[in-house]
Amino acid sequence: MGLFNKIKTIFSKKELELYDKGFEKTRDNFVSSLNNLSNKYKTPNDLYFDELEEILISADIGVNTVLGFMDRIKNRVKKENIDDLEELQEIIVDELFIIYVEDDVLTNKLNVNDNGPTVLLFIGVNGVGKTTTIAKVANLLKKGNSKVLLVAGDTFRAGAIEQLIEWGKRVSCEVVSMEESSDPSAVIYKGIDKAIKEQYDYVLIDTAGRLQNKVNLMNELEKMNKVIGKLIPNAPQETLLVIDATTGQNAINQVKSFKEITNVTGIVLTKLDGTAKGGIVLAIKEELKVPVKYIGLGEGLEDLKPFDIEKYIYGLFKGMIKDE
Amino acid sequence: MFENLSDRLQKVVKNIKGYGKITDENIGDILREVRLVLLEADVDYTVVKEFTNKVKEKALGVEVQTSLKPSEVFLNILKEELLELLGENDSKLVNNNFNIVMLIGLQGSGKTTTVGKLGKLVRKKYNKKPIFIACDIYRPAAIDQLKQIGKELDIYVYSKESKDPVDIAVSGIKYAKDNGYDYVFIDTAGRLHIDEELMIELKNIESNTKPDEILLIIDSMIGQDSINVIKGFNDNLKISGVILTKFDGDTKGGVALSVRHITNIPIKYVGISEKLDGIIEFDPSRMIGRIFKEGDILSLMEKAEEVIDKEEAKDLAKKINKGNFNLEDFLSQLKQIKKLGPLENIIKMVPGMSKYGLDKANIDPKQMSHIEAIIQSMTPKERRNPDIIKSSRKQRISKGSGTSVQEVNKLLDQFEQMKKMMKMFKNGNLKF
Known part of the structure; x- marks a missing residue:
């Protein structure tokens, strides 16, 4: 052994x-x-x-x-x-x-922007835990003494904006938001603009959950990417696809479809503590070559960890x- | 829903067409394929095993009946056995003078949205006066979410400053009784089936409120863990039914095939869109129809009856008969169709569509809104009499609607064709 x-x-x-x-x-x-x-x-x-x-x-x-x-x-x-x-x-x-x-x-390190804010875009299907994950990642980054801004880009789901604002309070991060049903790209524009002007290190963008087979929602994602790229070249530095670990084979479809539309740079696997089946990590890696960057191992703020394959195997x- | 499951199973059946008959030798290959298809659909492993064994037994047993082709025999066996897995239709919700329904499930399975959908449903279908009780005190803004949904539906949401969900539930029910509500939905916080503390909380809510119905909400994309989740909840509480959510994704929905067989708990409803009317009854035989792409015209008709304005439909029929169907009518028709939900869902329910590959059409709702915008940019005179739309009018319309002249042309062409078809229809010359 x-x-x-x-x-x-x-x-x-x-x-x-x-x-x-x-x-x-x-x-x-x-x-x-x-x-x-x-x-x-x-x-x-x-x-x-x-x-x-x-x-x-x-x-x-x-x-x-x-x-x-x-x-x-x-x-x-x-x-x-x-x-x-x-x-x-x-x-x-x-x-x-x-x-x-x-x-x-494989690296679980985040790709960072040396000249200006690093943009992390969080995407995924409904109910995987995007908003909670953002709070946890923000918490991790703040511990490294970074200045972190949160952007409430989920303007669709009832209560999503309030949820992020509440998390913002708990991790002491400022949250940029607009009212429900505004154009998400407009909120994102506002957020990134602020981040540049006020010299934030990281901008974490929340987006609405979207099932990967909904064409119009996937197109919306493309638009967001354009807005981000216009303000900061090469941004978003990371597009993190959040996946619920209890998902079965559909997780592979999710990665495939999101990859077609946007440059998914990493996976965040949530709710791993509740499932008896972490196996999807291996399937995603083998079939799609996207690294897992973070995993969620519990409900607490501290329970999100950078993914480490050796520890995982252990x-x-x-x-x-x-x-x- | 059931996307690849249907494609793959049909392929299996097609392959059998090459065999003269089903034998001990060739059935191995067929079953291996069936097994893979089901596993990839996340059907529980033990269910798959049992299922393939049964199919094998039956397929080899019917050899004597030679009048049918092997592929037909096999198809019938598959259907029968799948139907057996899904069990009888048992989708009725409780309907007494006063009803309490409690919704439970993992985080992110869609409980709060489902509460909204069910509230709307019982109000319309059972003529009830629903009320929602917000017991999710853990997730930030969960109560706001329910309140926003309640506001949209005009359904009262009971909430209370309290750290004890049992207390909230009990006083909510009292409030409901005092104020003439007769259908109570208790929205609980998402929790893991292995979280003992939170399971005790659920049991306490249950023993203090005595719900008539406890519904377990499950994300239809769930994998092999589904059975542990269901059993985990069911061991603690007596679940009366399951609701599968996010069935409009490209999930293969294998959990639908496992739940009933393993636990004998019926699936009552499935969620098929993010909209608050996006929920349909789970009817096993109709689901089998969908798996084998035979369409589901019954569900489509039910849906249509719910959303389409009957008077408008009558008017329209008259107009078509008289031959003066115009763009205004076309616009109102479009709006009616939109109410039915995403077009690709509708198409899938129409029998025979898979033959033309139409079931895989991805329709961008934006195209529909373009058409709407174009018609809305026309003057009433133009709508009633599209023939007068010539180049300068076309330019104005395209500008007004933010589209191109080509798009306007395309719409006018399509409308012309539609009118021609309607004429043929009326004269009885149209053959399908």
Whole structure:
């Protein structure tokens, strides 16, 4: 178990504890199923593989990702003549890790603007937690002594503006807003203009939830991007797609459709603490090559963390690691 | 809704057309495909397993009946078994002299919006006087959100400065009784099914208010965790029905196929748009019709009856008969259609549309508003007599409506064609 011990030595105990807790649900399910599997079978046979596939799919790891993964595992078993299930478990974890780190160096760092405000645009379908996420990100950035401005770009949903204003108070950030049903692009213009004049470091823009198959709402997003880009070249520096971790395979559709319209630079995965299935992280990475930048592990302001794959893998498989 | 699910299942059935008959050998491939389709639709894993086993048993069993083609046999089995999963239609909401309905669910599932939709629905359908009680004291501005919805619908929202949702619910119900309301909706805060403290809170609201109905609101995009969520809530409270929201997304909606089978809780309604009338009854056999793209003309007719002004429709029919249908009538017709909701939803309900690929049409509502703008930029005389619109008038109209002359031309052409079609219709020369 070289990989795990390496991870364990890299991170502080406190950091790991949070991941540990946040992934409790996922892990309990996942690890105990994997362990059961190893106890049930003596050698890797067809039934073993069927059940393994079942476990992975029910963790919401995308169906395509799982099928490809199963092929690789079966190949390795054949090629390397593996018949020890404990050894195979290690390989499984290894291969899952590879899915995530494959191809490129992934970074959870935000892309920042060196000359002027950095603009972060938050988008996503309805009810994923965009507004709450903005408050949490603002809180993180403020801790780094940045001057943060919030923009209430969701002028559609009843109560959305009030919600952001209330959060603004709690994290002591100023909020730019206009009345309900105004043109979101107008609010955004006002916000960015203010941010430039008053030298803010970050502008966090909230937008209305939109289902990815609604053409007119997706067009609206394009317009917002134009307004932002006009005021600050190359902005938004980050377009963060917020996804509810309880979403199943549709999460892949969401990323695909939003990517077509706008340059999605990262994912924020919310509500991970409530689900037994964090697997969608892997599917998104493999099928769409968009990195997860933040994850939400609880309802508290402090419970949003920059995503770290090594900690994630640790959180997921902790129960399988024997303390040495 | 059910987007890819239908495409993929139809493809499976099509493939079978290549087989002479269903055998032990070839059924493996077919079922593997069915299984993948269902898994990709987020149907619960255990349900999928059971489902494919049953289909297999049945498909191999009917071999003797040779009069039907294998693809037809298989299609019928699929339909039967899917219908079995969805169970009987059980979408009625409680309807007594005084009713209490409590809505619960995860964060962001759409509880507050659904409260609004249901309030509107019981007022119209059951002729009730609804009231909303705002018990979500946690999420910032949740009460504002409900109040705004109440204002839009002209439905009273009861709220109270209190840190105790049980207290709010109890005094809200008293208020409702004292003031002649007869249908109470309790909007609760979103919570995780594993949050014990908040689950106790829900139980307390329940034991102190004795709701007639507890509805669990579920986002139809939910993945394999759906069963844990449903069971988590159901273990604590006696859920009487499920409402699936955001069904108008491109979700495959697999949860619809799992809920009833696993928990025996019926799905009562589904949310199909952000508008406050965007909710429809969940009828299993109609849903199967949608999955196999046979259209859902019944739902369409019901919807039409709800929103279309009957008098106007009669007038229109008269005009068409007389052959003097003009752009003014066209405009009022457009407005009626808009009331039915997004056009792509309507098209999907019309039987046979998938044959022409029309079910996949993405219609930009802006185009509809362009047409409206063009007609509104015409003088009444022009609307009644479009023939007089020549180039200078066209330029004025295009400027006035913020469109191009080409767009004006296109509209006039389309209108001409429509008139011709109507004439044929009247003379009985139009064949479908």
